[in-house]
Amino acid sequence: MHVDWATLAAIAVVAAAASVTVVLLVAFAVLGLSGSPARGSGGDGAPGTRSAAGTALAALCLLAAGLLVCYGLYLIVA
Amino acid sequence: MDVSLIVVLVVVTALAFDFTNGFHDTANAMATSIATGAFTPRTAVTIAACLNVAGAFLSVEVARTVSGGLVDETLIDPVVVFAGLTGAILWNLLTWLLGLPSSSSHALFGGLIGATWVAGGVGAIDFEAVLNKIVLPALLAPVVAALIAVVATYLAYRTTARARPEVVARGFTAGQRVSASMVALAHGTNDAQKTMGVITLTLITAGLLAPGSPPPFWVVLAAGLAIGLGTYMGGWRIIRTLGRRVSDIESAQGFTAETTSTAVILSSTHLGLPLSTTQVCTGSIFGAGAGRRLASVHWGVAGRIVLAWSFTLPSAALVGAAASWLAATGTAGVVVVAVGAAALAAGIYAVSRRNPVTAANVNDVPRPAAADVPVGTAA
Numbered sequence: 001m002h003v004d005w006a007t008l009a010a011i012a013v014v015a016a017a018a019s020v021t022v023v024l025l026v027a028f029a030v031l032g033l034s035g036s037p038a039r040g041s042g043g044d045g046a047p048g049t050r051s052a053a054g055t056a057l058a059a060l061c062l063l064a065a066g067l068l069v070c071y072g073l074y075l076i077v078a
Numbered sequence: 079m080d081v082s083l084i085v086v087l088v089v090v091t092a093l094a095f096d097f098t099n100g101f102h103d104t105a106n107a108m109a110t111s112i113a114t115g116a117f118t119p120r121t122a123v124t125i126a127a128c129l130n131v132a133g134a135f136l137s138v139e140v141a142r143t144v145s146g147g148l149v150d151e152t153l154i155d156p157v158v159v160f161a162g163l164t165g166a167i168l169w170n171l172l173t174w175l176l177g178l179p180s181s182s183s184h185a186l187f188g189g190l191i192g193a194t195w196v197a198g199g200v201g202a203i204d205f206e207a208v209l210n211k212i213v214l215p216a217l218l219a220p221v222v223a224a225l226i227a228v229v230a231t232y233l234a235y236r237t238t239a240r241a242r243p244e245v246v247a248r249g250f251t252a253g254q255r256v257s258a259s260m261v262a263l264a265h266g267t268n269d270a271q272k273t274m275g276v277i278t279l280t281l282i283t284a285g286l287l288a289p290g291s292p293p294p295f296w297v298v299l300a301a302g303l304a305i306g307l308g309t310y311m312g313g314w315r316i317i318r319t320l321g322r323r324v325s326d327i328e329s330a331q332g333f334t335a336e337t338t339s340t341a342v343i344l345s346s347t348h349l350g351l352p353l354s355t356t357q358v359c360t361g362s363i364f365g366a367g368a369g370r371r372l373a374s375v376h377w378g379v380a381g382r383i384v385l386a387w388s389f390t391l392p393s394a395a396l397v398g399a400a401a402s403w404l405a406a407t408g409t410a411g412v413v414v415v416a417v418g419a420a421a422l423a424a425g426i427y428a429v430s431r432r433n434p435v436t437a438a439n440v441n442d443v444p445r446p447a448a449a450d451v452p453v454g455t456a457a
Contacts, residue, residue: 015342019227020226022341024234026249030246031237069256076267077136
């Protein structure tokens with residue numbers, strides 16, 4: 001009996017890399033948009049104010065995630 | 079039996095199978111989105127239906143074999159296909175009644191294997207191909223998907239642990255709308271294709287199409303609409319099982335589950351070893367449940383689903399074999415099979431009406447207090 005373990009391993013590695021990457025990108029985008037955590041704000045500045053850096057991080061992450069989604073769409077359509 | 083009559087019967091049965099395939103698999107893409115409220119139930123099934131129809135038209139790959147090389151294709155005639163489809167439809171309806179997600183492709187292959195077995199003997203079945211293409215992937219697909227989903231979910235919660243909860247919920251809900259749509263589209267390109275292949279190859283064997291022809295436009299349209307309509311009807315029983323009974327799913331978990339499903343389905347399709355969409359999605363949902371808190375997953379539900387999976391192929395094969403044996407006796411046999419299958423389907427539907435699950439009540443499941451809840455509601 002011949003079992004194609006190499007293909008199965010490749011599927012697992014590619015799928016794991018792709019899904020962990022997309023999930024981490026979205027998670028960091030959420031983190032960036034969330035701003036400083038509420039418990040960190042001592043008094044100055046409203047809790048959870050968005051920093052410019054956070055917004056930039058979010059934009060970058062979402063752009064990268066969007067590109068990966070577009071590649072997925074390309075794979076589905078092509 | 080008149081050739082054109084059995085061909086018409088096969089086309090109708092194939093479209094009926096496509097319809098059950100649609101509502102059986104709505105849950106794959108939409109169960110967690112409906113459970114977390116990323117989509118309302120109606121919106122979810124509408125989007126899934128549209129994307130399934132779109133997927134049917136997008137895919138350019140033409141199915142070359144009905145059974146993927148599992149059985150001796152020279153023995154497959156329209157009567158065998160009809161018998162196989164009957165087995166697949168009845169198994170799909172029964173698992174839907176019990177609210178269990180099972181693979182529609184495995185049901186189809188099972189039905190065809192049983193029907194071919196009767197028509198051509200045990201030698202017509204390629205058991206090594208069955209082991210390599212069905213049994214082994216069926217064992218591995220949910221495990222691989224679940225493991226990836228556990229890691230992805232754990233990382234998602236770790237990363238966003240210090241973020242504000244309302245932003246986290248909003249962010250992942252938005253992500254879920256995209257990820258659920260990707261699963262639905264990938265499903266449409268895969269599953270509508272199978273029915274098109276069955277119909278096209280039947281037309282070719284009947285001499286109505288030249289060998290090697292692509293599916294005619296009406297076949298693509300009919301298959302797309304059948305799976306879309308089935309998806310729109312929404313297999314609410316299965317959606318409830320996957321969305322509410324596996325675990326208490328939050329939007330972050332829904333997002334990781336669907337992202338994992340899309341990644342596994344796409345990579346497996348493109349690396350040449352297609353895995354069952356249903357099994358991948360079910361595995362992902364269990365993994366995403368376990369990634370947040372191991373104890374919160376109802377493993378009893380998993381046991382019942384695994385049981386259904388292991389019975390899918392043999393049960394559909396048994397019905398397919400019986401149908402094939404009856405239908406081979408002539409026109410009267412075919413009529414008996416058709417009428418009998420329709421009566422059984424109507425009976426299953428009638429039983430389901432005693433305890434209907436609809437768009438309105440799909441999310442109201444009494445919180446299971448114990449570690450397990452009965453899934454079977456066939457009483």
